Amino acid sequence: MFPRKLHRTITAAAAVTALATLAACAAPGESTGGTADATGPIKIANVNAQSGQLSPLGKWENKGVKLAIDAANKAGGINGRQIQLDLFDNQGDPTVGTNLARKIASEGYIAMLGTSESAVTLAMAPILKDAKIPNITSGQSPKLAALKSPFLFLNAPTSVTYDETLAKYLVDTKGYKKIALITNNGTYGAGERDAFLASLKTRGITPLGDEVVTPDQKDFSASLTTIRQQEPEVLFIGAEEVESGLIAKQARELGLKAVFAGGAPMGTEPYLTTAGQENAEGSVVSSPYLSNDTDDASRTFAAAYQTAFGEEAEVHGAKAYDGARILVEALKQTGGEGGQKLADAIRATKLDGLLGDFAYDESGVGIHATQIGLVTSGKLVPQTAS
């Protein structure tokens, strides 16, 4: 009994050792890796939240991307190869994002468009950088630019640009001094708050009030009552579309007279509908994409968007559309090749897009200015900044 048991143990040990030696010859995973085919369709991944709180953003982005890629495919693709666009849902969760980064890397995708959540993009960036997959994101957190990843590009300005332009208009042009803030503590709201406060600081202005709410809050009367007592001339709102609208509506109901100011969400349809035209009137918006009616390019885009999806285009779709077009241009330069070559091509691409003239710097930011618009009779009217 005993010797047999011993014998079995020795055999097992020997087997393990043999396997270990065998295994030691090659560490796993060295040779594998997603190698893209030179034939067949060019695979592009669109990663966005399709479920969860931020899924509306993800859906808009996906429509913008789809529009651009479909147009490119209709025009013959890249060197005769079609672009295959696949949508992945990150659920707004960074962990899922990292899983997806590995997935697209191993399944031969050569570029990625999205995400609209900066936190997810931040989580994915190191993996995509290692896999040499260029990513044109819709996030606008300054942290994205701070990464200085050679494979990460933004399809819009960072929050800093939005708020610098806004502060410049409000303080330098209009001469407002009494300013209060209300922002949410989500990624977007917190970024807006930090950037706007920084812009005010350089102008020597201390805000009268600085209220922070949560992204899923619906009643803001407590914060707004505090702000009303401070009698600001301007109320800066840093929140997503619907929440901004709710804040504007409730502020007016409480008798707050201040001018509303904020970033891109406040130029959108959901904001105007939620706030009500009367309440939204006069809102100052800093956005790279003011309306579907600014020039021929935006009118063409809006018309195509309307035909394809049966709804009105808005800024997120426009951003994603620009990003996708840049990618298509760059792919034409590389002839469908990915990797470092594609990243270089994207950096070199100069595009006259819906959001402005793209010219990428080393931090991956392509647009360095926004425009100021005023909500006038339910429409965003561009202001020629002084």
Next chain:
Amino acid sequence: MKRLVVPLLAIAAWLLPYGLDPYAIHVVDVAIIFALLGIGLGLVMGVAGQINLAQVAFFGIGAYTCAILTTRAGLGFWVAAALAVLAAVAIGLVVSIPALRVQSHYLGIVTLGLALAFINWTTNAALAGKSEGISDLPVPPLFGVDLSSEYLFYYVEIVVFAIALAFALFVVRSPLGRRMRAMRDDSLAAGALGAEIPLLRITAFVLSGLYGGVAGVLYAGLIRYIAPETFSIANMFLLLAMVIIGGRQSIVGCVIGAVALSLIREVLVDFSVYAQLGYGTVVVLMVVFAPTGLAGLPVRLRARLRGRTGGDRRGPAELRPFTPYGEAPSGDPTGVVLEIRAVGMRFKGLRALDDVSLEVGAGEIRGVVGPNGSGKTTLFNIISGFYTASSGRVVLRGTDVTGAAPYRLAQLGVARTFQNLRLFGDLTVRENVLVALDRTRTSWIWRYVALPWTVVRQDRALSAQADELLDRYGLTDFAGARPQSLPYGIQRRIEIARAMAMSPRLLLLDEPAAGLNGEEVRLLGEMVRSLRDSGVTVVIIEHNMGLVMSLCDQVTVLSSGRVIADGPPAAVAVVPEVIEAYLGDSTYMSHESQDTTSRDATSQDTTSQDTTEAAR
């Protein structure tokens, strides 16, 4: 065959990365982290029965502490990792404090609150990077091995995981795990057997914090970026689903559930709206149709199959005769073992006991009789520490023990049985006895980490004692059975065996003859006499007057919470008040009585109007 499982699994785990692409290995790495979390949750919820919705917060605390200490304080990864695990354990300790006072859904709310508070803190505190999280965590250094490769990180994870799993299995199968399971099944009975309930609950949460912290550290090292969304309530639900689907009472089940759901989540990543719906449906179906989860399925299927083919193939199990104990080695210790001094007990307006005094001498068999609702069980509950008397004192061998916790009284040598049986349903008969045999204090648990082999040695010794005890009570054939599957008479005997396993000096028997037939009652009488002869003082509540008259040295009669007679059986039976009290309340059937320890033990029924033969 079984011996081969571990080496085979080890080889499979070793070779696994060779067959996986970088994406698959990442998924596996994440799945292992969830498996660790699942083990932690399985220990606290499945084994110890403590609802814990803060597991995801323990996970987050581990990850965030590690991230903050490496990026902000500039500590090395492993130093930060050690501190992070300590932090998670400390938070586990803090969470366990409410568990000492509240249980079940209240505990759920408390722990859920903690999880939400944690998310709020991470999204608002500048230290935690707010909603953008903390990026650029360092790659953990390991003697020049590049752990930024997820293949190599896998090996680190798998080693940690193997150790963690082995430790969890060891804990569950050891005396500590047995006590936790006993506490889960019936914390009152476990307390009466000497399990220090508060300390056990703390231990459970500390273990859960430990596993959460370790998982958090591995997450920080693997993803090297953390943001609040990862630790959201949605992920807590996912974790809960993993444990419930896997089978929360089995550690291996928790691991299987965690790995399976992680993989399914990846497959369903493009349909995540339906995925959430799917998890919800599966959890509901599992809870309704397979409460023991995947791990419990083989057992259930086997049981179903056996039920269909009609009975088991083993030889007929039988209750063998009881082997009497020898006479007490030393001369009868004299003196008073138990003294009740003017004890009163009120439940709101109801006076259950009023100025009850009695003395039980060493080596005595004392009967306590009285109509239903006369306060007998209330008196037992006070003696064994379940209730604290509203007035009066309880003195045990000269020590005032009024208001002492059940486990403390158990340690002082008080054992009891329950009117309507409180055996641990999910433990085998053998384990029921083992819980009582284990007289070590829970504070002994440091040995589980420092000297695990002494635990094994001790467990082996307990095991031998259990065999001996089961043999003495003729229960050997039922050692592996669940108590519920056994006839009532056998369950009664198991409860006495379990109480005697504590080697008590005072044994309280609450209606031990209830539901027994004539022959069984006779055997019971012999057994109790033998117990007394071995040096145990016995107090017995009983309605079977034949048994009381033949067995007891002294009888105390209670009526409406007062002592109306006290003395030798023959003398008591002729006291007019006793006859009056019993007039109209005679041949008691114990099945009429309700839960002993619940407050309605005193609520009254005014049932049959027969006269009692025995009382005359």
